[in-house]
Amino acid sequence: MKRMFLLVTILFAAVHFAAFFQPDVRPGYGVTDIGWLSDYFPPLKGTNLDTPVFYMDSGVEGPTFLLMGGTHAREIAGIVAATIFVENAVVKKGRVIVIPYANKSAASIPDASGKVPHFLPINSRSGPRYLVYGDRRTDPADQGIPDPEKFVHPSGFELEDGSEARNLNRQYPGLPDGNPTQQLAYAIIQLIKAENVDFNLDMHESGTPEEYTDESGQVKKGSRLAYTLVCNPAALEIGAMALLMLEEQDISFNLEESNPEFRGLSHLEIYNATGSLSFLSETPNPGQDRWREKPDVINDPKYPLKLRVGMQLELIRCLIEAYNMYTGEELLVEGLPSFQEIMEKDVVNFMN
Numbered sequence: 001m002k003r004m005f006l007l008v009t010i011l012f013a014a015v016h017f018a019a020f021f022q023p024d025v026r027p028g029y030g031v032t033d034i035g036w037l038s039d040y041f042p043p044l045k046g047t048n049l050d051t052p053v054f055y056m057d058s059g060v061e062g063p064t065f066l067l068m069g070g071t072h073a074r075e076i077a078g079i080v081a082a083t084i085f086v087e088n089a090v091v092k093k094g095r096v097i098v099i100p101y102a103n104k105s106a107a108s109i110p111d112a113s114g115k116v117p118h119f120l121p122i123n124s125r126s127g128p129r130y131l132v133y134g135d136r137r138t139d140p141a142d143q144g145i146p147d148p149e150k151f152v153h154p155s156g157f158e159l160e161d162g163s164e165a166r167n168l169n170r171q172y173p174g175l176p177d178g179n180p181t182q183q184l185a186y187a188i189i190q191l192i193k194a195e196n197v198d199f200n201l202d203m204h205e206s207g208t209p210e211e212y213t214d215e216s217g218q219v220k221k222g223s224r225l226a227y228t229l230v231c232n233p234a235a236l237e238i239g240a241m242a243l244l245m246l247e248e249q250d251i252s253f254n255l256e257e258s259n260p261e262f263r264g265l266s267h268l269e270i271y272n273a274t275g276s277l278s279f280l281s282e283t284p285n286p287g288q289d290r291w292r293e294k295p296d297v298i299n300d301p302k303y304p305l306k307l308r309v310g311m312q313l314e315l316i317r318c319l320i321e322a323y324n325m326y327t328g329e330e331l332l333v334e335g336l337p338s339f340q341e342i343m344e345k346d347v348v349n350f351m352n
């Protein structure tokens with residue numbers, strides 16, 4: 001009985017304390033329409049999981065590319081790269097759809113590590129503005145149900161950590177009648193199907209590859225994932241071509257193929273569910289190194305935000321070029337700052 005009472009209390013509190021959050025994205029000339037993810041799955045409407053969708057349509061026939069940031073809302077290089085895309089790029093052939101805050105609920109709460117402020121002040125082209133540093137997972141208040149003991153993907157794949165039920169990038173291809181995060185993944189899949197998205201990139205960050213010494217004095221390796229492009233097996237050739245092009249700019253990324261045993265990840269499931277060639281990128285974020293006490297996620301001397309965003313943008317450019325070469329179709333994007341421009345002028349000079 002006591003337990004029941006506690007559960008009711010938690011649910012009641014959850015309903016009342018979900019944080020309202022509206023992302024700050026300031027569209028440039030390339031944006032031809034703005035919609036909501038709930039346009040593809042109405043139950044999301046009015047919830048904190050609904051999120052703005054930006055359409056950049058050239059009006060000229062060509063492929064459709066979906067760009068996503070903020071699947072994990074603390075991985076800000078992806079969010080900022082998507083924002084810079086919306087605020088600067090103009091599509092001349094084909095169409096690009098951008099979701100800068102794929103998990104808007106996760107952006108509405110601060111990172112659980114408590115080491116990085118939720119709102120980071122910057123000076124953009126228009127003056128003071130904030131970058132949002134959110135959490136890895138959906139706000140428990142928006143999920144509305146307690147985390148399970150263990151996470152179980154509908155395929156039967158299991159993870160020990162029950163809070164992974166709120167991790168968008170474990171839920172694909174999603175469920176229309178599942179928990180809110182599963183519904184979010186389902187809505188993204190519906191968008192991809194409805195808009196005939198040819199290829200897509202889900203931008204992430206990992207810890208840095210820096211070695212560190214743990215509490216017991218042991219030297220540990222840094223993140224294995226930093227500087228990686230993960231590709232669905234069907235997208236591997238295009239991914240390899242893109243990384244060769246990236247190498248010409250002296251940026252080295254590792255090529256990795258989706259592991260079919262690890263279920264629920266965007267790069268594996270999106271292609272398998274929709275036929276849209278799926279990719280996932282990872283840049284090194286000092287905020288995700290557990291050993292750092294006071295990470296500086298914008299001005300770290302070795303892994304500054306401009307470097308990470310510059311790499312994500314350059315990777316987008318190479319991926320589009322590789323897609324064009326491989327398929328013989330043409331997606332043409334102008335106005336996107338180059339890696340050099342981002343390094344020289346910093347991200348703030350490409351934000352409205």
Ligand SMILES: [Zn+2]
Nearest residue numbers: 072075204205
């Ligand atoms: Zn991530």
